[in-house]
Amino acid sequence: MSSTTRTIALNRNRDARRTRLRSIIGGSAGNVIEWYDFLAYSIFSIYFSKAFFPGGSQTAQLLNAAAVAAVGYIVRPLGSWAIGALADRRGRRVALSLSVAMMSLGSLAIALTPTYATIGVAAPAVLVIARLLQGFSMGGEAGTSATYLSEMAPAGRRGFFVGFVQVTVVLGQLVALALMLVLQRLLLSPSQLEQWGWRIPFAIGGVLAVFALFLRRGIAETDAFERHEVTSATEHGSVLVLLGRYWRQTLWTLGISVGGTVAFYTFTIYLQKYMVNTTGFSRNQATLITTIALVIYMFLQPLFGWLSDVVGRRPVMLLFGIGGTFLTVPLMHALGHAQNALVAFALNLAALAILSGFSSIHWLVKSELFPAKVRALGVGLPFAVVTSVMGGTTEFLALRLKSAGHETWFFYYVSACAGVSLITYILMPETRHQSVIDAEAN
Secondary structure: OOHHHHHHHHHHHHHHHHHHHHHHHHHHHHHHHHHHHHHHHHHHHHHHHHHHOOOOOHHHHHHHHHHHHHHHHHOHHHHHHHHHHHHHHHOHHHHHHHHHHHHHHHHHHHHHOOOHHHHOOHHHHHHHHHHHHHHHHHHHHHHHHHHHHHHHOOOOOHHHHHHHHHHHHHHHHHHHHHHHHHHHHHHOOHHHHHHHHOHHHHHHHHHHHHHHHHHHOOOOOOHHHHHOOOOOOOOOOOHHHHHHHOHHHHHHHHHHHHHHHHHHHHHHHHHHHHHHHHHOOOHHHHHHHHHHHHHHHHHHHHHHHHHHHHHOHHHHHHHHHHHHHHHHHHHHHHHHOOOOHHHHHHHHHHHHHHHHHHHOOHHHHHHOOOOHHHHHHHHHHHHHHHHHHHHOOHHHHHHHHHHOOOHHHHHHHHHHHHHHHHHHHHHOOOOOOOOHHHHHHO
16 A cells, blocks of 8 residues: 555545544533423423422422423324434434434524413413423433444444443532522522523533534434435334334343433432432532532543443443342432431432443443434333333322322332343343444444
């Protein structure tokens, strides 16, 4: 090979790496904003629940707000089917742009909706519609963005790179929590937050989503999708093909998701309210404890992903399966009786470390199970069904059982769900050695 040819090849490789990195960053940035918009609802519901559901105790108001949050999860399978099918037929880039545009509309609608005192029952009705729009968007976003990043990541380091998918999820939540801390401690009083300050995060989210749309219009399409464009279009994004030909992989995806989904919403979202309602910490204390623990948890994701590149996917998932099944109940009991913030923080972090065995690599494991023609649909739809049925109702169930005087039952429910996933991890294949993504590239 001549020096000129070698130079051209090196330049092409460098350009390809730059394009890959730019696309990963563009896709990830959009995912951060999507998750910020979606999770801001649950994080700020502690302030705006009274504006839409006046009267009753704090637990009753939070329960009503949680019920609307659950409505947003109900439509997620529909969004996952529609946007996932679009991603498998028209490309990942088109689908990702559509999902973030819809999220922007939902967030802006919440920011502008008048309160119950102004328009009566129409206020919670508009809130439900906006949440449905957000849920449809997130249903498509989750599977499609995970598919995109899994296909863009280099072989052999896929676990490390796809670990950043969960970083974007947590970073979106942290941005919302950081904004809450700024509003709480520096800018607004509690009464101002309850009256109008809660609108600020949704307005910011709507504008940021427009920026994410601009970023995503410039990302590259994946090689995995482009290689399979020429195959039968009727099979791309087909639910019938997914359930008929890849039913075993679909069942595995469901089993992988059950425990981790319930644990995720328990340990990253509900614990903040649990520390306020049960442990007795103030809102500010609970927010600070949650935020610091989540920062550390965020950095654990690529680390656990890297570990899966070294030892395999299954050993990492077993860390969650075993820990979630046998340690959730004692952890929740201990947190409910924590006497100081340091102990509460340590227990929060322990729960999040266990969760990392699932959250860091579950998107990758699912992507490695399906071929490109149904990958976005296969990754997203089963997960959306689990999230709709179990994840979206986690907080509602926890508050309902507390209201009924049976809070401990919820802890055992989380453990049982982790047990289902533990059985799945034991039975399913090791995808690091049997990755469909790698097989298609060869």
